[in-house]
Amino acid sequence: MKDVFRSTGFKLLVALIFVMFCLMLATSNTPNSLTANLFGSVATPMQRISTIVTNNAAAVTGSGKTKEQLEAENEQLRAEVDALRKKLVNYYTYQQENSQLRKFLELKNENPDFKPITAAVVGRDPNNLFGEFTIDQGTRSGVSLNDPVVTDAGVVGWVSAVSNSYSRVTTFLSPSTQISAMDKVTRETGVIGCDIKSADANILKLRYLSSDTKVAAGDIVVTSGIGGVYPRNLVIGTVKSVKRSDVDVSLYAEVEPAVNVKEVRDVLVITSFAGQGEAMKAANSSASSSLPASSGGK
Incomplete structure (x- = not known):
């Protein structure tokens, strides 16, 4: 040192x-x-x-506030932020409900016999090719199996499973969906269906048209009401082209759906309408008439 x-x-x-x-x-x-x-x-x-x-x-x-006072102010600010966030959620909920009610009233005014209820899409499998989804209404709201599901633009599908608070909707893209349909211009009838290939392209098929069909591109296709599964005159889509079937001599029309079922968010479930269940009633009546007469009873 x-x-x-x-x-x-x-x-x-x-x-x-x-x-x-x-x-x-x-x-x-x-x-x-x-x-x-x-x-x-x-x-x-x-x-x-x-x-x-x-x-x-x-x-x-220099504010002269203690640590406890500052923490209390922060807590109050957090509570105010939470309250504002809840108000914002309520605002969007009311906005959606108002939009649904407008659709409800329009459909009700055009079809006095309908008993529709509004529902929101709350679940969807993005990997499902046929666009099936879950809605937030069930038996508690009056929804039943096979009830038709629509929007203000047209047909979506039908209720394929139902619980107390939720329901599963199978769309018109599913091969299990068959809809009696009619060309609104020519009044020719057929059956709307779909397969995996056409579902992937978001195209429906109006099958069983006659060989001399007048159905043409641009025609509007609607439900015919036959069978009582869907009400009459609900829009299904627009004809894109007419082609010959690969399995028989009939023709079919490719139909572009009016509703994109893979993006729909709000729907209407028609729980009752004039002529509902006619096919089932007819089938039950036919089955009953074929039974042998009872040998006894009350």
Whole structure:
């Protein structure tokens, strides 16, 4: 340690400090000197930083509030944010419900015999080729198996499974869906169906057209009401082209759906309409008439 104090470098450092000290004293009364300017250029930024830090500290501590008071204010602000978020959710809910009610009233006014209820799509499998989805209405709201599902634009599908609060909707893209349909222009009838290939292309087929059919591109296809599964005159889609069947001599029409079932968000379930279930009633009546007469009873 003693060697350090005796070294030439240490002695030069002490001498340099002494010289600088003398210069500071000599230029203390001459602020425009080079030394004063040099010290000022170094000291000024440091003074600015010190001032900023001091002011910011004063802004925090100068409020006179304790840590507990600040925490209470933060908690109150969080509660206000949560309340505003809930109001925003309610706003969007009311907006959706109003839109659904408008569709409900339009459909009801055009079809007085309908008893529709509004429903929202709450579940969807993106990998499902046929666009099946789940809605937030079930038996508690009056939904039953096989009830038709529509929008204000046209047919969507039918209720294929139902629980107390939810229902599963099978769309017209499913091969299990068959809809009695009619060309609104020519009044020719057929059956709307689909297969995997056409479902992938989002195209329906109006099958069993006669060889001399007048169905043409641009015609509107609607439900015929035959069988009592769907009400009459619900829009299904628009004819794109007419082609010959690969399995028989009949023709079929390719139909572009009026509703994109893979993107629909709100629907209407028609729980009752004039002529509903006629096919089932006829089948039950036929089965009953074929039974042998009872040999006894009350």
